[in-house]
């Protein structure tokens with residue numbers, strides 16, 4: 001079966017984010033960019049399905065500027081077979097991303113689509129669910145285990161109260177949580193090989209999707225910063241302060 | 250304006266988060282209806298009818314909604330919600346699952362995890378793990394919004410007397426089936442709404458050592474949380490994770506034990522009123538946000554804390 005994986009180029013999770021002085025956004029000039037950590041987990045899961053003989057082909061798709069090709073190449077080095085780049089320099093919000101992915105799904109007809117549950121820039125946690133709704137597929141969100149059996153996939157989900165397992169008809173959408181797997185690193189020979197794997201380029205217009213955003217960002221500010229407090233000498237002083245100064249116990 | 254709030258519940262009781270979401274709805278202004286979708290959830294509807302500021306409670310009671318499957322809830326809420334100006338739900342794992350489906354079915358954007366209401370179409374929300382705060386304006390006719398419960402003081406859960414109306418809309422998308430559930434059982438308060446939270450990190454070394462934290466927590470009536478590292482290492486279950494991708498907490502008192510204070514962890518707890526850090530590394534970033542920091546080996550400090558608390562509580 002064919003698996004489609006969507007990956008996003010975002011600020012590296014180790015980078016300290018800085019808000020621009022004019023409050024129009026976050027400073028992305030000269031900062032390290034990387035594949036969104038949840039997308040890495042999505043790629044890894046697809047590769048494992050292929051290693052188990054469940055997946056036959058892995059197609060990786062990314063929406064974004066030219067440089068997003070780096071993340072597609074990374075996914076190809078990790079084991080994806082071919083890439084699709086939907087290239088645009090415009091801001092693409094979740095609903096529009098889902099519409100673009102729907103158009104790709106209609107072309108590729110995958111049995112399973114795997115996405116990260118959220119990207120660590122906008123923290124929206126929307127695209128996978130929107131894609132599932134637009135394509136009329138079931139969704140296994142926040143997955144910590146994915147088992148394909150015949151024409152169904154069983155997905156164990158991390159929910160507020162614990163874990164929940166659902167069975168979805170294929171084709172289906174899965175979004176990854178942190179504990180689904182631990183992504184591997186790409187080896188140098190695989191990075192070299194990835195350069196020769198096919199990568200298709202297209203625009204949102206080619207897919208017939210209007211990506212005009214519905215939400216406008218009026219301003220972006222730094223959060224109210226917390227001041228470091230005091231160091232206490234011992235546990236007795238701590239309890240005394242909590243009781244008599246902060247009055248929280 | 251008319252606002253539809255989707256209740257969060259477990260078919261037998263209304264979750265407090267619903268009262269926080271009603272508070273967010275009040276901040277927007279307008280008539281507030283609450284939709285209770287579930288199976289045998291009559292008691293929940295009664296509880297919702299008592300919440301302050303609720304105009305009407307709509308009940309969709311059917312096996313299709315019993316496990317809150319996103320596919321079925323998505324269709325139901327898109328259908329019931331299309332006559333409203335706003336649809337609101339708590340940004341818990343249920344709301345995060347079905348609300349984007351609602352937005353997509355209505356062809357509108359979703360605003361996730363709002364912390365403040367600026368006006369009927371403008372909301373404040375965290376991005377980049379809370380390292381930046383964005384003010385966003387929606388141009389859609391229906392605003393689909395998930396709400397960070399800890400950011401809004403709950404409305405009163407008693408005193409209201411809304412009318413309760415049964416809906417006979419059954420939406421079974423037939424795309425998914427419930428298989429099983431493993432719910433953590435605990436007599437402690439709910440992590441997301443507890444007044445005091447005691448959390449352990451990788452420094453705890455194993456799951457057994459979390460008993461030390463549980464004893465301290467029980468003295469104070471606190472909930473127990475954890476860092477991702479502690480969950481990944483298998484010390485404790487996933488529902489205890491606090492952070493960017495876990496639960497968001499904002500208790501009166503948060504005690505972080507053996508947690509370094511990575512930004513992803515801080516994203517889930519930095520709105521706590523008072524933060525205490527116990528860590529043996531005085532350079533640990535958690536001390537930069539802690540009101541009271543104790544540089545100590547937790548294996549000495551936590552038993553001492555238990556003893557000292559017994560003296561004063």
Ligand SMILES: Cc1cc2nc3c(=O)[nH]c(=O)nc-3n(C[C@H](O)[C@H](O)[C@H](O)COP(=O)(O)OP(=O)(O)OC[C@H]3O[C@@H](n4cnc5c(N)ncnc54)[C@H](O)[C@@H]3O)c2cc1C
Pocket residue numbers: 013037038120449450451452453475476477478479490491492493494495496506507508509510511512513514517527528529530533545546547548
């Ligand atoms: C996409 C993404 C999402 C993430 N989401 C989350 C999230 O939601 N929540 C979250 O918590 N993390 C999250 N993380 C992980 C985060 O980056 C950190 O790795 C994690 O929070 C570290 O956990 P920790 O502080 O327990 O472990 P460590 O960073 O290893 O810190 C352990 C601390 O314990 C102290 N210690 C050790 N032994 C003792 C002792 N005997 N006495 C006292 N102190 C001791 C050490 O000095 C150290 O400071 C996420 C990461 C990514 C990439």
